[in-house]
Amino acid sequence: MSVDIQEEIDISHVTNNHSEHVKREKDDLVYGIEDNPPFLQQIILSLQLFMSVFTGNIWIPLLLSEILCMETEVVVISKIISATFLMQGVITLLQATFGVRLPIIQGSSFSYIPPSIALVTFYGGCTQGEGLSKNETAGDHIWKETLAEINGGLLVASAIEVIIGVTGLVTLIRRFVGPLSIAPVLILLGISLCQVSWKSCQVHWGVSLFTAALIVIFSQLLNNKKVPMISFSKEKGFHVVRTRLFLKFSMFLAIMCSWFLCFILTVSGALPDDPSARTYRTRTDIGNEAFNNTGWITFPYPGQIVWPRPTLAASFGMLAAVIASIVESMGHYNACAAICDVPTPPDHAINRGIAVEGLGGVLSCIWGTGTGTASYSAPIVIIGITKVASRRVVQGVGVFFIMMGFLQVLSSFFATIPSPVLGGTLIAKTGMIISIGISLLQKVNLSSSRNLFVLGLSLFFGIVMPEYLKQTPNAINTGSPTFNSSATILLETGIFVGFVTGVVFDNLIPGSLVDRGLGPRFETSGGTEAESNQGQEVKTIVKSCYNLPVGMNLIRRSRYAAFFPLSPTFRGFSKKSRQSSYDQVCEKEPMTLETVEQ
Numbered sequence: 001m002s003v004d005i006q007e008e009i010d011i012s013h014v015t016n017n018h019s020e021h022v023k024r025e026k027d028d029l030v031y032g033i034e035d036n037p038p039f040l041q042q043i044i045l046s047l048q049l050f051m052s053v054f055t056g057n058i059w060i061p062l063l064l065s066e067i068l069c070m071e072t073e074v075v076v077i078s079k080i081i082s083a084t085f086l087m088q089g090v091i092t093l094l095q096a097t098f099g100v101r102l103p104i105i106q107g108s109s110f111s112y113i114p115p116s117i118a119l120v121t122f123y124g125g126c127t128q129g130e131g132l133s134k135n136e137t138a139g140d141h142i143w144k145e146t147l148a149e150i151n152g153g154l155l156v157a158s159a160i161e162v163i164i165g166v167t168g169l170v171t172l173i174r175r176f177v178g179p180l181s182i183a184p185v186l187i188l189l190g191i192s193l194c195q196v197s198w199k200s201c202q203v204h205w206g207v208s209l210f211t212a213a214l215i216v217i218f219s220q221l222l223n224n225k226k227v228p229m230i231s232f233s234k235e236k237g238f239h240v241v242r243t244r245l246f247l248k249f250s251m252f253l254a255i256m257c258s259w260f261l262c263f264i265l266t267v268s269g270a271l272p273d274d275p276s277a278r279t280y281r282t283r284t285d286i287g288n289e290a291f292n293n294t295g296w297i298t299f300p301y302p303g304q305i306v307w308p309r310p311t312l313a314a315s316f317g318m319l320a321a322v323i324a325s326i327v328e329s330m331g332h333y334n335a336c337a338a339i340c341d342v343p344t345p346p347d348h349a350i351n352r353g354i355a356v357e358g359l360g361g362v363l364s365c366i367w368g369t370g371t372g373t374a375s376y377s378a379p380i381v382i383i384g385i386t387k388v389a390s391r392r393v394v395q396g397v398g399v400f401f402i403m404m405g406f407l408q409v410l411s412s413f414f415a416t417i418p419s420p421v422l423g424g425t426l427i428a429k430t431g432m433i434i435s436i437g438i439s440l441l442q443k444v445n446l447s448s449s450r451n452l453f454v455l456g457l458s459l460f461f462g463i464v465m466p467e468y469l470k471q472t473p474n475a476i477n478t479g480s481p482t483f484n485s486s487a488t489i490l491l492e493t494g495i496f497v498g499f500v501t502g503v504v505f506d507n508l509i510p511g512s513l514v515d516r517g518l519g520p521r522f523e524t525s526g527g528t529e530a531e532s533n534q535g536q537e538v539k540t541i542v543k544s545c546y547n548l549p550v551g552m553n554l555i556r557r558s559r560y561a562a563f564f565p566l567s568p569t570f571r572g573f574s575k576k577s578r579q580s581s582y583d584q585v586c587e588k589e590p591m592t593l594e595t596v597e598q
Contacts, residue, residue: 030248031390033103033340033545040230041248045388046396048252051417053107053376053397054404060084060108064370067116068143076305082405083300083367084108089401091360091373096394100345100353101546102336103383103394106360109325109374115317115485116150116370148306151365153314154372157322158361164326165355168565171347177330179440179517180451181502184458185331186437188494189377191463193430200423204282211258211424218250219385219428251382251425258421259284281419298408305368316486318372322361324493325374326354331495332375335436339380340389342545348570349546355566381432443517451515454505462498465491 031037037045061080070076091106164170201208227245230238246253265271266283274280333345333353345353353375360373379397383389404410444451469475469492476487490496506516547568548555561567 028387029341029389030244030387031393033342033389033391035390036392037388037390041243042390042393042396044249044252045386045390045393046400048249048386049105049379049382049393050397050400051252051255053105053378054085054401060113060371061369064113064116067113067120068146070143078408079298079300079304080369082298082408083304084364084369084371084405085401086300086405087360087364087367087369088373089398089403089405090363091356092398092401093395094359095353095356095375096391096398097549098352099356100333100349101391102333102342102345102349102353103340103379103389103391104332104336104353104375105379105394105397106357106373107376108369108371109321109328112154112318112321112325112371115153115314115321119150119153119314119317119485120146144306145309147368147370148309149311149314150318150370151306151308151368152310153316153318154361154365154370155308156310156315157318158358158365158372160319161322161326161358161361162355163358165351165353165358166566168347168351168570170326170330170350170354171565171570174330174347174350176503176507178506179443180454180458180506181499182331182334183437183440183444184455184462184498184502185327185495186335186377186440187434187459188462188498189328189331190430190434190437192494193377193426193433197423197426197430200419200426202278203418203423204279204420207258207262207282207418207420208424208427210261211254211421212427214254214257215250215385215425215428218246218253222246223250223387248386248388250386251428255417255421255425258424259417262418262421284418296409297406300367300405302366303368307368308365313481313485316483320486320490320493322358322372323490324496325357325372327499328377328495329353329357329375331437331499332377332380334440335377335433336380336383338440339384339436346546346568348566348568351565351570377433378429380436381429384432384436385428441517445515445517448511448515450509450511454502454509457505458498458502461501462494465497466494 036042058081061077061084064080065077088105088107095104095106096102223244223246225244225246226242228240229243229245230240262271262282263284266285271283272280273283280286330350333350337344357373357375364372379394441455446452469488476484476491478484552568555561555567555569558569562569562571564570
């Protein structure tokens with residue numbers, strides 16, 4: 001190894017996948033988690049990420065409006081969409097800055113839709129309700145009562161999620177979670193995304209495959225081609241730089257090219273204008289009427305639609321969704337850290353991440369969105385494709401979300417992206433998320449029949465159980481509608497079933513820590529002077545990746561901060577008050593990859 005470490009190692013990132021030493025190749029990540037791209041590039045990179053996830057914040061309110069039978073309440077729906085964007089922007093900024101501090105975007109989660117469906121069904125659909133005054137008709141106002149109850153259940157469940165994060169209960173759960181529990185979650189998540197991708201792609205397979213092909217060409221074949229671009233800096237002003245344009249903006253360029261192709265097909269008359277035609281949703285002029293009639297500015301505020309009304313049934317249903325969301329987020333945190341070439345998040349960072357997600361749910365229900373927040377998998381996949389892992393880029397996405405919350409006309413404009421274009425991006429995303437889940441298994445001894453047994457059962461039950469319950473709606477019938485709906489919602493969530501199966505069998509069946517991917521595998525301390533310097537770089541990484549952006553000197557000096565689960569100096573819950581992983585890695589123990597990950 002060369003003694004000139006600066007030529008070999010980027011001190012902003014450390015990969016936890018190499019088996020001989022800790023280093024990152026120069027051509028691995030374009031921008032690491034601590035890097036700040038030039039301002040113009042940052043805007044485009046943030047826009048690229050934003051365009052990959054913003055549709056979820058539109059689809060979910062529209063889906064919720066159908067469930068509540070309020071499709072004709074156009075003004076109300078637009079307010080819900082605006083409030084949803086505003087809340088996701090605020091929580092994304094909080095998560096990237098003070099939460100888990102990984103480049104993860106927060107957004108509306110489909111896991112909160114099943115409890116809403118169960119609640120509407122429980123009250124007899126759209127024709128019955130409770131709490132209506134004599135002057136109100138069920139047809140006009142049942143959606144208000146149901147939405148208020150949905151938000152009330154979300155308020156209780158999200159408050160519980162905040163408590164789980166603030167008290168460090170996630171830390172206790174995490175002791176029983178290993179790669180054999182997390183990998184099935186990501187694999188099952190990718191499999192579930194296949195169905196969503198299929199529905200979008202089948203609108204026009206030609207456009208979808210064209211989009212996917214462009215992503216492959218830009219990110220894999222033209223990834224090292226440097227293109228002249230205009231840049232700006234205080235020292236040089238405007239100047240020309242050569243950058244790997246196709247790698248950085250592969251997703252953005254693919255969407256723009258495919259969007260333009262759909263525009264050409266629309267104006268040339270190649271696409272049908274009959275709404276019943278299969279390829280109709282490929283047209284770019286479908287949302288023109290709504291776009292032209294949309295106001296420019298809106299100001300979301302608490303209680304603008306309804307105030308939350310907590311009930312026991314809604315709280316249990318939403319709590320089931322929160323549990324599934326926590327499981328999914330824990331998998332996302334680990335996957336994001338791995339693909340960003342940084343150590344696995346320590347306990348205090350995960351505690352903060354879950355607490356911030358719960359806070360997002362609390363704020364969302366107060367603003368009346370009807371859905372909580374969860375970490376999105378799409379940005380993690382795009383990081384793997386574009387090799388841009390900058391935290392600053394994700395913070396820019398949060399700013400875009402907030403702007404969309406106030407500039408309602410922008411939401412209508414981006415909503416005109418054709419469905420098959422989004423389906424083409426999902427082809428690449430789905431494949432990458434499954435691959436990330438499989439890559440986590442490289443820490444596990446796959447020659448062990450015990451590990452293969454645990455992995456196989458997790459995937460089997462995660463796939464079969466939800467399908468069985470979908471085909472047998474009344475399979476769970478205990479006489480308690482609340483328990484029936486909550487249990488059904490949990491067991492219809494494949495990632496939850498796979499996670500629980502993996503945790504149970506991975507901890508029940510005897511096996512060594514090394515075989516399970518939890519034991520020490522290699523050292524990075526000692527050896528040559530270069531290797532010793534690498535250990536120092538790892539210490540710097542651990543300090544900078546998950547530390548809070550402000551107040552660290554005060555936190556280090558406070559002996560009481562070590563007992564607070566959100567503090568970077570958190571010591572844990574054992575009687576001996578063990579040092580936190582932060583202290584172990586940075587101060588006392590020899591620098592090994594295992595201590596970094598723990």
